[in-house]
Amino acid sequence: MTTARTTLPRTRNTTVRPDPRLIPFVIQREGEEAAPDNLRFTPIGGGRYRLRYADEDPRDRDLRGVLWARCGFGPVDDQERPMGRPQWRMMHPLRQRGCMQTLRCQVCAGPARTPLGWIFLAGPNTVDPGDEPVLTNQPPVCPEHAHAAAELCPHLTAEPTVLLALSAPLYGVNGVGYGVRDGNVQVVERPDGPIPYGHPLLSTVLASQMVRRLGVFRLLSLDELFTELESTA
Structure with a gap:
């Protein structure tokens, strides 16, 4: 698992509230x-x-050799951030992969690690700690943008479930399986869930999202998270 640099904890007063210009880095843009x-x-x-x-280009495959869907890139601003109208329910496959692979914040693409671990967010009633494995296709968030992510992301609420993870190894990918039908290469299988690395189907899969398994984690509220972060300052 790639280790991101440890960053100083942010206090509740420095969290960024969303404004019309703030769009998570991983969101796909029009065009x-x-x-x-x-x-x-x-x-x-x-x-x-x-x-x-x-x-094929080497960048078409991830670190485990899985082939990825290609997607265009739109214009960027002077800080190299994507521009254009957001497609809120879609994550750009390569930006999602980049943030997930390096455990960087899905909002700002900066380092997401805190002294307490990585912050992953989930919608209400979507995580049962008793179910194994606990998987996520959502990259982590940094403390500064935890509130913004909760309020901006369609799958979340203003008070999401916080999964504070000490361990989040790579698990696999979401994607579709290809085969030959009527002489053409086309989709022949749509798996119901993530495909783990090492699965024999992966040689014919075109991936669109990277997935991690939350190995060691605690469930918190946002208020509990920031109280704990403040205590480490």
């Missing part, structure tokens, strides 16, 4: 459309195949 897939299959022996792009 950032899926790129032509240009997909092919390569035999890898034993009757198995590997999905690839005809003009």
Whole structure:
């Protein structure tokens, strides 16, 4: 698991409340459309195949070798932040992957680690600590943007469940399985949930989201989180 740098805790008074200009870094913007897939299959022996792009670039695969969906990038501002109208219910696959892979904040793309661990947010009644494994496709947030993420993200509420994680190893990806049908490479399988790394299906999967497993974590409210962060200052 990639380790992000430890940052100083932020107090409740310094948290950023959302304004019309604040849009999470991972949100897809209008005009950032899926790129032509240009997909092919390569035999890898034993009757198995590997999905690839005809003009594949090393950046098309993640650290575990899984192929990722291509998506265009829109213009950025002078701070390299995406511009354009937000598509609120969609995360840009490569920005989501980047934040998830390096455990950076989904709002500002800065380091998300705190002295107490990483802050993951979940909607009401969506996490049962008794269910294993506990998975998330949502990158963490930094303390400064925890309130903003809760109020901006469609799947959350103003008082989300906070999962304060000491351990969040990579688990797998969300994606679709490809095969050959009527002589064409096309989607033949849509898994119900995340596909774990190491699964035999991954050689023919086109991923769109990276998923982590929350290994060691506590459930808190936002108020409880900031009280604990303040005590470490």
